[in-house]
Amino acid sequence: MTKLKKIFFVLLCTALFLTGCSEEAQDTDKPVQSENQTAETKKPADTEKKKPKTKQAENTEEKPSDKEVSKADTEDKGEEKGEDEEKKEDSEKAQTIVIDPGHSAVTAEGTEPLGPGSSEYKSADTGGTSGVSSKVPEYELTLSISRQLKQVLEKRGYTVIMTRDTNDVPLSCVQRAEIANNADADAYIRIHANGSEDQSANGAMTICTTPQNPYISELYSANRLLSDCILNKLCETAGCRRERVWETDTMSGNNWSKVPTTIAEIGYMSNPQEDMKMQTPEYQSQIVQGIAKGIDTYFGY
Ligand SMILES: [Zn+2]
Numbered sequence: 001m002t003k004l005k006k007i008f009f010v011l012l013c014t015a016l017f018l019t020g021c022s023e024e025a026q027d028t029d030k031p032v033q034s035e036n037q038t039a040e041t042k043k044p045a046d047t048e049k050k051k052p053k054t055k056q057a058e059n060t061e062e063k064p065s066d067k068e069v070s071k072a073d074t075e076d077k078g079e080e081k082g083e084d085e086e087k088k089e090d091s092e093k094a095q096t097i098v099i100d101p102g103h104s105a106v107t108a109e110g111t112e113p114l115g116p117g118s119s120e121y122k123s124a125d126t127g128g129t130s131g132v133s134s135k136v137p138e139y140e141l142t143l144s145i146s147r148q149l150k151q152v153l154e155k156r157g158y159t160v161i162m163t164r165d166t167n168d169v170p171l172s173c174v175q176r177a178e179i180a181n182n183a184d185a186d187a188y189i190r191i192h193a194n195g196s197e198d199q200s201a202n203g204a205m206t207i208c209t210t211p212q213n214p215y216i217s218e219l220y221s222a223n224r225l226l227s228d229c230i231l232n233k234l235c236e237t238a239g240c241r242r243e244r245v246w247e248t249d250t251m252s253g254n255n256w257s258k259v260p261t262t263i264a265e266i267g268y269m270s271n272p273q274e275d276m277k278m279q280t281p282e283y284q285s286q287i288v289q290g291i292a293k294g295i296d297t298y299f300g301y
Contacts, residue, residue, distance in 0.1 A: 093157035095186035095299055100176045100253070101146035102192035102263075103128035103139035105167040112174045115215035115255035122252050124172035129195030131275040138269060139167055141278060142191045145266065148288045149191070156292060156301075161185070177256035187226055187295060188261040190253060193278065195270040202271045203241025206231040207254065207263035210247045215255045222260035230264055230294030237290030238283065240267060240274075260298075264291060 103125060111121040128138030143164070150160045161183050163176045180188035194205070206227035211220045227245045235242040243265075254261050266287050267274045277283045 096159040098161045098180040098185040099146045100163040100190040101142040106170040108170040108172040131269045133272040152292045173253035181258045185259045190263040194265040194268045203243040205243040205265045227262040229298040233294035234290035238286040
């Protein structure tokens with residue numbers, strides 16, 4: 001062979017060898033790549049199947065807007081939380097819910113700013129109302145409802161934290177909100193019961209911040225959606241009157257919350273019939289199921 005032919009022959013062999021390798025690699029996964037490399041190349045497809053939520057988050061990122069509400073926010077958060085969240089997603093929901101049973105047998109004393117940096121001060125907490133017929137204090141009803149809600153939400157796969165689980169802890173509105181903030185909660189649900197001088201007043205309402213809130217206006221869309229979802233499902237499930245979503249910036253606990261929040265006023269303790277009804281296990285269960293459904297709806301489940 002001439003030198004030129006030899007070079008051509010070597011080049012041809014090299015070309016054939018390389019072509020063979022790449023085809024084999026595509027077909028079988030085996031040659032050339034080490035096991036680790038193969039595992040790595042397989043990963044993306046597998047994890048995408050397991051984590052549809054990450055995909056949704058990517059989709060929502062493509063069209064960001066201020067009005068994109070909580071779902072996008074919480075899914076982004078889920079992504080940021082990284083490995084811990086990924087582990088949970090296999091069997092559980094990624095979201096953490098903080099439940100605040102309103103008031104307490106020992107009322108927190110003093111005053112605190114209406115919102116972060118505010119010069120206006122408000123009572124740290126109040127004693128709450130009590131049943132006109134049942135005589136049960138609001139803090140007992142709110143704790144009972146909250147404990148049941150915790151159980152139901154945990155069964156649905158949420159991580160749940162309570163601001164209090166006894167009646168003898170004084171907690172201010174700011175302290176309660178800080179528990180939700182420190183937990184980086186995906187929703188902060190405040191349970192209360194209503195009172196009115198008009199004994200015929202009945203039904204449920206939720207309380208939400210306004211779009212002009214001076215402390216956390218960016219949370220308005222999320223707060224409003226959470227308030228709507230919970231009120232709609234609560235009234236639908238319990239069969240009570242849907243009073244309204246009350247938008248106000250006078251609730252310090254809402255103003256201090258850096259996470260989506262709402263107050264659920266589950267009914268009027270000043271209404272003799274509704275008061276007695278709210279003491280029955282059947283009606284309490286309906287209220288709890290309704291709030292849980294509202295939370296599911298808010299997160300898109
Ligand atoms: Zn209350």
